Amino acid sequence: MEYRTKWFKDNLTDYKEHYVGSLYGLGNCCHKGLIKPKNIVRYSILDHDQILHYSDPTINLQNYQILGGRYRMISEKTMWEKPLSKESINLQE
Numbered sequence: 001m002e003y004r005t006k007w008f009k010d011n012l013t014d015y016k017e018h019y020v021g022s023l024y025g026l027g028n029c030c031h032k033g034l035i036k037p038k039n040i041v042r043y044s045i046l047d048h049d050q051i052l053h054y055s056d057p058t059i060n061l062q063n064y065q066i067l068g069g070r071y072r073m074i075s076e077k078t079m080w081e082k083p084l085s086k087e088s089i090n091l092q093e
Helices: 002-010 012-025 061-076
Strands: 042-046 085-090
Touching: 002 012
Parallel strands: none
Antiparallel strands: 042 085
């Protein structure tokens, strides 16, 4: 696993055109480099006592097929509200 992880990190940009498929199939994608502050539209300060109740560190196709709806609900709604979020800041308001 260590070798595969290093290989992928070294070759990450070869897969940049697959971000839509990654979002659709796994519910996530990555970004290499800095994200400019002007591109951050909102963020949440999570309550560290609640994070483990909502987290699942496993990223694979089967896990997303089973729990994808839960992940989407957390990302779209729950992450921005109490008890998971202590504070939510929307920079577009």
